[in-house]
Amino acid sequence: MWSKVIVDMKNQTVKREALEVELQDLGGRALIAQYLIKNVPPDCDPLGSENQLIFCTTIFAGSNLTTANRMSVGGKSPLTGGIKESNVGGYAGALLAEHGVKLIVVKGLPETKGLWQLHFDREGNVSLEDAEGYEGLNNYELVNRIHKSLDNRLATISIGAAGERLYKCASIQVSEFASNHPSRAAARGGLGALMGSKRLKSIIIEKPLNKFTFNYNDKERFNEISKKLNRMVAEGAKNDPFHNIGTIATIEATGANGVLPVDNFSGKLFPKYAEVGSGTFLTNLSNRGGRNKLACQPGCAVQCSNEYRDKSGEYLTSGLEYETIALFGPNCHISDLDAIAMMDRMCDDLGIDTIEAANTMAVCMESGVLNWGDSDGVIKLLKEMTDGTEFGYLLGGGCEAVGKSLGCKRIPTVKHQAIAGYDPRNTKGTGVTYATSPMGADHTAGLTMGRAFEDTGRTAQAYASNKLQVAMCFADCMMCIFAFSHMVPELPLLAELMAAMYGGSSEYARVTGLGVKTLLTERAFNKAAGLTKEDDRLPDFFYNEPSPATGSRFDINDHELDVIFDF
Amino acid sequence: MIQVNDKKISYVAGMTVADAIEASGATTSAMTIVLVNGKFISLDMLNKTALKDEATIKLLMLISGG
Structure with missing residues (x-):
């Protein structure tokens, strides 16, 4: 059976016990929703003692299904005020599974001043340790010091100074599998601030000497199906630009259609988008010794990650991704890929x-x-955030807080969370997802671009959003969605995999039901937290200002948004 | 010549987008998005949309941008 680890920051105790039977066959987003609805008061202060920070693996963690070792982080969001699940690649999920741990719960607030780290050692022990010596460190230096202090293969989950300062935009960073760079992010919703409020600087997971063995219901059948699915993903990846280039390839799809955000979601086109596209990216990788086709977690067949180097050939960043490029790039009128990589x-x-x-x-x-277009100015403001100046603290409050403080009329947020890299006037189903997802404006919750009849039309947009939100929801319980996309022709096999691992039904309804139940649970949590229909709307300017690129406005009416989850 | 992602295939008069994708050895699923010369083509139109020579087809498993 899978275990859970309960960390009580108030009493400074760590307890490991069997995970409840009803949670054994859950994982990722579903597990977080079911845990939080039962254990966290939805109306609690997100940074107060009643909120809990949750880390969990997926349903298929520890198995040989490709990308099944993704990890989810959850809690009541300091940014949105609602439920939050943010998932991340990297090495931590795989090593947690090797320890036999599916769930880590961090409760309470410490009563004394200090900073701590949770340590899973190679013997399988888990303990809370003093980490005051790491106070104020940012992620790269922190992870470097952790590796120097321990002579073993390990993964890290950590916060930088932003989390310690309770910035509402703070992320939780996870180390990559091969490089150990703390460059994979559970980024959305300010969960880094929740970790900071617990005064938990990092979680260190050493590779255990004795690997946990899960007792499959039917291991032979599981291996048969997973082998088939893994083959599908590997074959599909051969022709997938995410593998052959990286997620930056998305710019080829968004740049010419008015979907790529430009100048704070003005709806204009950005003629120079190719300068921050695949061609520049691949040329820079090739000329500087950078790499793509990298796996962020062991056993990944998609391998969409990359290592980007500066002009002198020194490592600069990894996992340079579409969202970062689109939003620091064209949306700030910046076309310098090196500057964007520095921002990342x-x-x-x-x-x-x-x-x-x-x-x-x-x-x-x-x-x-x-x-x-002032890239130097952006880097200076990021430096202010790093230094913790007064304006840096304001910036740490996120897009909406800054926009309101500056008197900005066009603030692109939903549920107080900034919108991802797709203009919702020109992919309206994505706009429906932004508006209605319990997560706030989230690019992973159901991107519909290219899937409705016409992206700027009204027909079937809510339908496409609904279908994709359910699919993404159950995918986020199981694996990386980039691998999931290659399995779509055989999705019923996921139910058979669940049955082969845990027993029970092998009907596809078990999988789709997981998506529906999770969405409805999240909606219930948000309702109890005080969110209303008015929180399921896009900012006014998307309704009122036509996109100059297409003439399109967001015109999905309130009723369509209100009934989207009436299953 | 037609470009399908990083593969080049010969153009045949009357060729549809679906024909070109098949000739390239690629496949599509419900999660594939198809762009022809930068414009989206919905999946139900692939075998009804004729190509001109020198067209560029991009297939993306676009589920989110990372």
């Missing part, structure tokens, strides 16, 4: 969400604090 590095190091931070910078430009 600064965000990972400080431990902040690049989507929230980049939208914040665009709002600063809209408000006249910076000029459009």
Whole structure:
């Protein structure tokens, strides 16, 4: 059976016990929703003693299904005020599974001043240790010091100074499998601030000497199915631009269609988008010794990660991704990929969400604090966040807090969370997802681009959003969605996998039901937390200002948004 | 010549987007998005949309941008 580890920060205790039977066959987003609805008062202070920080593996963690070792982080969001699940690649999920741990719960607040780390050692022990010596460190230096202090293969989960300072845009960073760089982010919703409120600086997971063995219901059948699915993903990846280039390839799809956000979601086109696209990226990798086709977790067949180097050939950042490039790039009128890569590095190091931070910078430009395209200015403001100046603290509050403070009229947020890299006027189903997802404006919750009949039309947008939100929801319980996309022709096999691992039904309804139940649970949590229909709307300017690129406005009416989850 | 992601295939008069994708050896699923010369083509239109020579087809498993 899978275990859970309960960390009580008030009493400074760590307890390991069997995970409840009803939670054994859950994972990821579903496990977080079911745990939180039963154990965290939805109306609690997100940074107070009643909130809990949850880390968990997926349903298929520890198995040979490709990308099954993704990890989810959850809690009541300091940014949205609602439920939050943020999932991340890297090595931590795989090593937690090797320890036999599916769930870590961090409760309470310490009563004394200090800073701590949770340590899973190679013998399988888990303990809370003093980490005051790491106070104020950012992620790269922190992880470097941790590796110097321990002579074993390990994974880290950590916060930088942003989390310690309770910035609402603070992320939780996870180390990559091969490089150990703390460059994978559970970025959204300010969960780094929740970790900071617990005064938990890091979780260190050493590779255990004795690997946990899960008792499969039918291991032969599981291996048969997973082998088939893994083959599908590997075959599909051969022709997948995410593998052959990286997620930056998305710019080829968004740049010409008005979907790529430009100048704080103005709806214009950005003629120079190719300068921050695949061609520049691959040329720079090739000329500087950078690499793509890297796996962030062991056993990944998609391998979409990369290592980006600066002009002198020195490592700069990894996992340079579409969202970061689109939002620090064209959405700030910046076309310098090296400058964007530097911004990405600064965000990972400080431990902040690049989507929230980049939208914040665009709002600063809209408000006249910076000029459009001023990449040096953006780097200076990120430095202010790193240094913790008064304005840096304001920036740490996120896009909406900064926009309101500066009197900006066009603030691109839903449920107080900044919008990801797709203009919702020109992919309206994605706009429906942004508006209605219990997570706030989230690019992983159900991106519909290219899937409705016409992205700027009204037909079937809510339908496409609904279908994809359910699919993404159950995918986030199982694996990386980039691998999931290659399994779509055989999705019923996921139910058979669940039955082969845990027993029970092998009907596909078990999988789709997981998605539906999770969404409804999250909605119930948000309702009890005080969120209303008015929180399921896009900002007014998307309804009122036509996109100059297409003439389209967001015109999905309130009723359609209100009934989207009437299953 | 037609470009399908990083593969080049010969153009045949009357060829549809679906024909070109098949000739390239690629496949599509419900999660694939298809762009022809930068414009989206919905999956139900792949075998009804004729190509011109020198067209570029991009297939993306676009589920989110990372």
